[in-house]
Amino acid sequence: MRSLPVVVLELLCLLALLPGVAHAVVNITLQDTASQIIYSPPACGLTLSSAGTESCNSSWRIVTSANASDGTLTTTSGPNNSSGGFIPQLFLSVRALALNIKTSPRSTAVVNISVSTSNPVVSVSAQVNTSIQPILIIGLAEDRLTTLALTFDQSNVSTVLDIDSITLTVSDNNTTPFVSPSVPASTALPSITPSVVVPLPTSSPSRGQSSGDIAAEVLGAILGAILLTAGATFAILFLRKRRRKAQGVQWQSELPAPAVAMTPQPARPRRTRRARERTPAEEVGIAR
Secondary structure, three states: OOOOOOEEEEOHHHOOOOOOOOOOEEEEEEEOOOOOOEEEOOOEEOOOOOOOOOOOOOOOEEEEOOOOOOOEEEEEOOOOHHHOOOOOEEEEEEOOOEEEEEEOOOOOOEEEEEEEEEOOEEEEEEEEEOOOOOEEEEOOOOOOOEEEEEEEEOOOOOOOEEEEEEEEEEEOOOOOOEOOOOOOOOOOOOOOOOOOEOOOOOOOOOOOOOHHHHHHHHHHHHHHHHHHHHHHHHHHHHHHHHHHHHHHHHHHHHOOOOOOOOOOOOOOOOOOOOOOOOOHHHHHHHHO
């Protein structure tokens, strides 16, 4: 959602300098009920012919407003069951330099605005809060057919979108600023999702990631793989070492106590006292 007072959609890919002498520009204003503006589903309600007597079940309704440029506004509050649930949209095909979409002061809806060309295929989109004025689309190539698509963006809050007028800025020599719509206004157009499509230049290869970014990503991936492998290897070795140590302690605790060999000591010789032999002198004395 834009917060600037002026919302600008710059179509950089559509910028084209027209050759020749510069011409003056003029503004052409289309009121909300102009036949060049296609509403989907078709708008109904107050018209100059019906004077408001017809019933209107469309999500786009034409109502009177004293503050409107031509006295009427084409308004919507979003899809309804009576119109088949179609998301309100607006289409306009022109050859112009710029567009100015005017809404009423009470508009609060958020819309998706898409501006595109078919040859070459270029589309630029933006989300805009319609309470911010003016809504400008500049930088269009007048020699190419530009299609404006405005899509109501649903939200949880009730919002209103009032279309007052659309002003075209064209050069004074532009004799065909409008193109007849290829789809009748009575046909409900399918909802679109605005997108940005930028054509690739034919003379130079498409720009993606730079070689430095790719090299950095590859290097980061390699370093990450190395660190992951080293960490996993360290963890496995640590667990194996711890497991072996635990198994060694358990194995030692389960071994039986070693038997102590008792070597018999040799018998010590017993000392006996033998009768001392008497000498002949002693025997003679005894005989006395």
